[in-house]
Amino acid sequence: MAESLAGLDTFPKLLMHHARARSTRPAIREKDLGIWQTWTWHEFAEEVRAMACGLAEHGFKRGDHLALVGDNRPRIYAAMCAAQCLGGIPVPMYQDAVAAEMAFPIQNAAITHAVAEDQEQVDKLLEILPQCATLERIYYDDPRGLRHYQEARLMSCDALLELGRETYRRDPGFLETEIAKGTGDDTAAMFFTSGTTGVPKGVVLTHASLIDRARAAADMEGLGDADVVLAYLPPAWIGQNIFSYAQPFVTGYCICCPESSETVMSDMREIGPTYYFAPPRVLEALLTQVSIRMEDASALKRMVYRYFMEVARRTGGALLDGKPVGAADRLLYRLGDLLVYGPLRNVLGMSRVRVAYTAGEAIGPDLFRFYRSIGINLKQLYGSTETSVFVCVQPNGQVKADTVGPAVKGVELKFTPERELLIRSPGLFKEYYKNPLATAEAKDAQGWFHTGDAGYFDADGHVKIIDRVKDVGRLSEGSLFAPKYLENKLKFFPYIKEAVTFGHGRERVCAFINMDMEAVGNWAEKRNMPYAGYVDLAGKDEVYELVRECIEKVNADLAAEPELAASQIHRYLILHKQLEADDGELTRTAKVRRRHVGEKYATLVDALYSGAQTVHVEAQVRYEDGRTGSISADLKIRDAKTFAPAAAKKAA
Amino acid sequence: MQAAAVSPRAHRIGEVILAVEGVSLSFGGVQALREVSFDVREHEVRAIIGPNGAGKSSMLNVINGVYHPQQGKIRYLGREFSDMDSHEVAQSGISRTFQSLALFKGMTVLDNIMAGRNLKMRTNLLLQALRIGPALREEIEHREAVERIIDFLEIQAYRKVPVGRLPYGLQKRVDLARALAMEPRLLLLDEPMAGMNLEEKQDMCRFILDVNDQLGTTIVLIEHDMGVVMDISDRVVVLDYGRKIGDGTPDEVRANRSVIDAYLGVSH
Numbered sequence: 061m062a063e064s065l066a067g068l069d070t071f072p073k074l075l076m077h078h079a080r081a082r083s084t085r086p087a088i089r090e091k092d093l094g095i096w097q098t099w100t101w102h103e104f105a106e107e108v109r110a111m112a113c114g115l116a117e118h119g120f121k122r123g124d125h126l127a128l129v130g131d132n133r134p135r136i137y138a139a140m141c142a143a144q145c146l147g148g149i150p151v152p153m154y155q156d157a158v159a160a161e162m163a164f165p166i167q168n169a170a171i172t173h174a175v176a177e178d179q180e181q182v183d184k185l186l187e188i189l190p191q192c193a194t195l196e197r198i199y200y201d202d203p204r205g206l207r208h209y210q211e212a213r214l215m216s217c218d219a220l221l222e223l224g225r226e227t228y229r230r231d232p233g234f235l236e237t238e239i240a241k242g243t244g245d246d247t248a249a250m251f252f253t254s255g256t257t258g259v260p261k262g263v264v265l266t267h268a269s270l271i272d273r274a275r276a277a278a279d280m281e282g283l284g285d286a287d288v289v290l291a292y293l294p295p296a297w298i299g300q301n302i303f304s305y306a307q308p309f310v311t312g313y314c315i316c317c318p319e320s321s322e323t324v325m326s327d328m329r330e331i332g333p334t335y336y337f338a339p340p341r342v343l344e345a346l347l348t349q350v351s352i353r354m355e356d357a358s359a360l361k362r363m364v365y366r367y368f369m370e371v372a373r374r375t376g377g378a379l380l381d382g383k384p385v386g387a388a389d390r391l392l393y394r395l396g397d398l399l400v401y402g403p404l405r406n407v408l409g410m411s412r413v414r415v416a417y418t419a420g421e422a423i424g425p426d427l428f429r430f431y432r433s434i435g436i437n438l439k440q441l442y443g444s445t446e447t448s449v450f451v452c453v454q455p456n457g458q459v460k461a462d463t464v465g466p467a468v469k470g471v472e473l474k475f476t477p478e479r480e481l482l483i484r485s486p487g488l489f490k491e492y493y494k495n496p497l498a499t500a501e502a503k504d505a506q507g508w509f510h511t512g513d514a515g516y517f518d519a520d521g522h523v524k525i526i527d528r529v530k531d532v533g534r535l536s537e538g539s540l541f542a543p544k545y546l547e548n549k550l551k552f553f554p555y556i557k558e559a560v561t562f563g564h565g566r567e568r569v570c571a572f573i574n575m576d577m578e579a580v581g582n583w584a585e586k587r588n589m590p591y592a593g594y595v596d597l598a599g600k601d602e603v604y605e606l607v608r609e610c611i612e613k614v615n616a617d618l619a620a621e622p623e624l625a626a627s628q629i630h631r632y633l634i635l636h637k638q639l640e641a642d643d644g645e646l647t648r649t650a651k652v653r654r655r656h657v658g659e660k661y662a663t664l665v666d667a668l669y670s671g672a673q674t675v676h677v678e679a680q681v682r683y684e685d686g687r688t689g690s691i692s693a694d695l696k697i698r699d700a701k702t703f704a705p706a707a708a709k710k711a712a
Numbered sequence: 713m714q715a716a717a718v719s720p721r722a723h724r725i726g727e728v729i730l731a732v733e734g735v736s737l738s739f740g741g742v743q744a745l746r747e748v749s750f751d752v753r754e755h756e757v758r759a760i761i762g763p764n765g766a767g768k769s770s771m772l773n774v775i776n777g778v779y780h781p782q783q784g785k786i787r788y789l790g791r792e793f794s795d796m797d798s799h800e801v802a803q804s805g806i807s808r809t810f811q812s813l814a815l816f817k818g819m820t821v822l823d824n825i826m827a828g829r830n831l832k833m834r835t836n837l838l839l840q841a842l843r844i845g846p847a848l849r850e851e852i853e854h855r856e857a858v859e860r861i862i863d864f865l866e867i868q869a870y871r872k873v874p875v876g877r878l879p880y881g882l883q884k885r886v887d888l889a890r891a892l893a894m895e896p897r898l899l900l901l902d903e904p905m906a907g908m909n910l911e912e913k914q915d916m917c918r919f920i921l922d923v924n925d926q927l928g929t930t931i932v933l934i935e936h937d938m939g940v941v942m943d944i945s946d947r948v949v950v951l952d953y954g955r956k957i958g959d960g961t962p963d964e965v966r967a968n969r970s971v972i973d974a975y976l977g978v979s980h
Contacts, residue, residue, distance in 0.1 A: 094855075
């Protein structure tokens with residue numbers, strides 16, 4: 061890029077630069093009353109200026125924290141920058157958090173000012189007001205339903221902006237000085253981690269680290285001010301913040317705020333983003349929609365779709381990677397692009413996508429390949445709040461379904477003997493707010509951040525994340541056992557809803573399988589297989605066969621990976637009931653509580669390792685209305701074929 | 713719920729704008745309404761309740777000009793009439809929703825609501841069909857008004873969806889949107905919550921209260937669900953077998969012996 065951004069070490073400075081350098085280019089769009097409204101960089105800067113002056117007038121000063129509660133709205137982002145102009149620290153919060161969850165950050169950071177999107181968020185803030193004595197001012201963007209609120213601390217953003225504009229007219233020099241005072245080492249923002257374990261921690265990130273990472277990734281992908289992003293994930297999540305705040309400020313691209321959370325699909329089609337992020341569950345939901353609509357299509361369309369998707373599966377990924385593909389296949393793919401892939405990308409709103417990322421959890425290889433095969437450059441990345449996101453990104457042409465790619469420029473990586481991934485990067489967080497103990501635990505004296513994730517480098521130097529370090533165990537002969545990795549591999553099969561693997565301290569790996577009632581039920585119906593219910597179906601020999609095939613495919617895959625070849629699954633059983641959060645077997649976020657399941661079904665685990673062919677089980681279940689009952693069943697235990705590491709290639 | 717109390721309401725309840733005086737209506741031998749009288753004040757939410765066949769819908773149809781009562785008078789904004797055409801009623805600022813929905817199922821949500829603005833269109837049919845000159849300007853103006861209603865009722869996601877494909881609860885909301893499109897002064901709602909689940913009912917209550925509060929629209933609603941009515945109405949009329957048996961605030965009506973007997977059955 062020709063323009064020099066040297067010396068622009070804070071976000072407000074970058075904003076003022078764009079306001080001059082690309083004053084008429086769009087900075088942010090929002091769909092309102094059915095029409096996309098545009099703020100140019102100039103207009104956006106004006107809005108930020110007014111808001112900053114208004115906040116200053118209300119006593120917001122250097123080092124103060126500003127809570128932001130709401131969905132992606134131009135005003136929320138303007139407020140973020142306004143706080144930074146004054147040397148304050150925006151603290152975005154999840155808009156779907158319940159009131160009680162919002163109290164902690166406000167108390168922890170002694171937050172004085174808050175910007176809320178609408179009545180819903182204002183109500184939550186008012187509810188916790190008694191516990192949050194520091195909160196002096198609440199501003200709201202959307203006045204709907206708020207007209208009659210008689211709370212002195214409440215004010216509309218419009219009024220705040222009015223006040224700010226007036227102050228700015230009186231003393232235009234004030235803000236320029238405040239902005240000039242900021243340096244890259246100042247705190248830019250604070251993100252509270254969701255805190256699945258214990259209380260949430262405020263991750264403190266500086267301007268320098270956010271700008272560094274945003275730029276490193278933008279350079280790598282060649283992002284520029286012609287790019288467009290749809291901001292549809294919570295702004296309190298670091299990823300959305302990078303894509304819709306840090307990176308546009310670095311490159312000058314435009315972000316678009318959807319009309320409402322329900323219109324994201326059609327808004328995306330209208331906007332046609334060029335740069336896109338989606339967690340695997342969103343990609344999966346999109347694919348499901350496509351599949352359902354294809355099922356309803358006419359026979360001819362279904363046939364064409366099936367034929368060309370097969371072509372795409374063979375050649376699409378290779379073409380995207382720039383690998384050699386035969387002329388005939390190339391021609392077929394071209395035709396498929398005309399008939400199927402192009403229109404499909406259009407329906408998904410991805411016609412213009414140049415770079416798409418997915419991250420957050422393991423993505424199923426089939427799902428991943430689907431998007432790549434229709435010509436969408438979907439890649440994986442690895443990062444967290446503490447690292448300003450970009451740690452690993454798959455470069456174009458080196459994309460794999462099961463790694464997260466090599467380190468991005470500027471990042472150093474290493475693994476401890478326990479296989480924990482350590483990171484040193486200019487993007488690392490400064491500290492956990494007011495929590496030196498946790499900071500010291502996560503970041504050592506040499507500046508290495510301990511991720512808690514276990515993994516290793518594969519043959520191409522890509523990082524492969526397999527599990528959390530605390531869950532990784534060893535088989536009795538000493539080789540690595542990563543239960544989550546195996547379970548994920550199993551769960552990618554539609555017939556398997558949940559899996560629990562055992563192996564730590566044992567000779568070999570065994571598994572509980574939870575079948576997916578819907579998928580297996582459909583499968584059984586197509587085969588005219590009668591069954592009485594869940595327990596009956598789960599116990600059918602045919603279902604055991606079905607699951608065995610899945611497990612053996614996983615085993616063949618594992619045999620190809622030297623690190624994990626010993627983790628092949630030898631024996632398995634299909635559970636007689638679904639694992640439920642109500643029974644304490646899953647967490648509320650639907651993760652298996654492996655240890656608890658192991659203890660609760662200790663007899664089953666023993667049977668797996670004893671060599672028995674059946675085992676009797678009696679289990680208490682809690683129904684949704686609170687009553688309890690018991691299910692008893694005789695479960696079969698079956699062996700699965702395993703592969704010698706050397707024979708892997710042939711079998712796979 | 714919290715310290716920040718919400719002040720009573722934006723529009724203070726005003727003068728009587730609609731008065732029904734001694735209205736009787738019969739269909740052959742069936743006496744649907746017998747000398748019913750009540751009034752509606754500006755900006756209030758007025759409910760008409762009663763068991764099945766009490767004459768609620770007939771009452772609404774009389775106000776609406778669909779039925780013409782044999783006896784009695786209706787005064788609306790100082791004008792007195794016993795007999796008015798539904799077209800005239802609509803022009804005088806009364807709109808309504810229907811128990812059994814009156815939407816164009818094959819048309820999109822947007823077009824349905826646009827249709828509700830028909831009375832407000834000034835240009836002639838030909839210009840509208842060609843979408844030229846003043847008609848185009850007018851259409852843009854109306855579209856904006858419709859978009860405000862879409863925003864108000866939170867149906868942005870369904871703008872382009874044919875109404876027939878929407879679930880029932882949403883169709884009801886579109887029906888309300890269509891009625892609101894003509895910017896009525898008095899809005900008649902015929903069982904707005906019939907057939908809805910609890911969540912949809914709560915949403916609908918919120919919308920009705922919002923319409924009343926933010927737009928200042930006077931609302932007369934018929935409802936079956938006692939709980940809902942008592943929560944959102946200012947005053948309630950109770951009908952039973954075509955006769956008015958109670959009239960007053962929800963609390964008064966709740967305490968009224970004959971209402972309890974009629975509605976909940978007499979306990980012996």
